[in-house]
Amino acid sequence: MDEVEVVIAHAERATLRVGDVFLKVDPDQRRIDVEVEAMTLVPVPTAEVLWRKPPVLALAAVKGKALGRTGHPSVASRAAWAAAGAAVRALHETALPRWVGPPVEQYAAELESECEWLLANDVLPAAVVERNRERASAALRPWKPVFVHGDLHASHVFVDGDAVTGIIDWSEAAQGDAHRDLGSLTLAHPEFLDDVLAGYGPGVDVELIRAWWSLRSLLAGRWLAEHGFDPDAPGCEFDVLRAA
Template identity: 65%
Template structure:
């Protein structure tokens, strides 16, 4: 008998694993719609979709190991990180998906709202929030949209023998700033950025750092309200402190 493993569970969605099958249950079915279409369009290694029956989607496990987890050193080699960079470049160079992504005005509004919440609730020192809000400005500019994954966390890219075997969790794929993906993947793993860019190619480091600040500032409240701790070593609050 295969055991049921709870991969993640909160009020928005849950992911269960049984053997080599992942079952995703989402309160918003549009997320599953995006995931299915993005997997079909993305010219990179993706998991096989086994079946869908609302509100669930079953996906086959991909081989290999994730590049790492937030808050711990990555076990992957520099060559594996470079391979990930090359595959992400292929995604960003692909034709755009037919649906739009987030607009700049909405990102700015969310950022200012979350900064205000962090300060007014004394979650973080005001000077720390203010400094990261200043750093964030570099990313708040017009960009040429690319096909982005949208939630390219380090746990979502799998490799084996220094080759990418799969990229998972595509529900936030859209048109967007390609540097958001690079920042998401290297959040808390700044030391891996040169290896990633060895495969991806040149990128503006100030903008990547700005997206680190934005992701950390905007995610903090959600993490706290859903039982996660952004203050664990190497996680979002440490990313913010590194900008001081």
């Protein structure tokens, strides 16, 4: 009999695996609605929806292995990272979804709030926070909206050999900045940035990707700490900020 594996669990939602079935438990039905609809719209492989009974969504496992995981070296080939870049390009060229992501003003307000928290609680040296706040501010400008995944960590992209077999976790899909997805994908694996961009193609500002590295890392620290994760683990968000 298959065992129940806890993939991720915190106060907002949980994902369990039983054999080849993933069970996502989320009381926020808006997120589940977005995830299910987004997977019907995108031109990239996704998980198959098996059934849905709120607050649970059942998905079939995707073939292959994750492109990478935060805090661990990626064993995927450079060709696989380039294929991921090409898949992201296909997504960004898809017709816009009806959901709009956070506006620039919201990101700006959250950046100030999170930096104040980091400094007030002496979480990171002031020089690290200020340096990254300055770099992150470059991302806070008007952008041409595209269809973004919204949470495109390397662990959400699955590959088999050099091919992308599926992209999972679409609950934050929306209209947004293309550089946000590219920044998320390479956040913990900057050594593969050139490969991702080779697959993605022209029209990318590398400095804006680096700005999103800083922005995402500054915004995520408190949430991760409050939900049982360690942003200070090797290769995680605080390492990204120190390396900026």
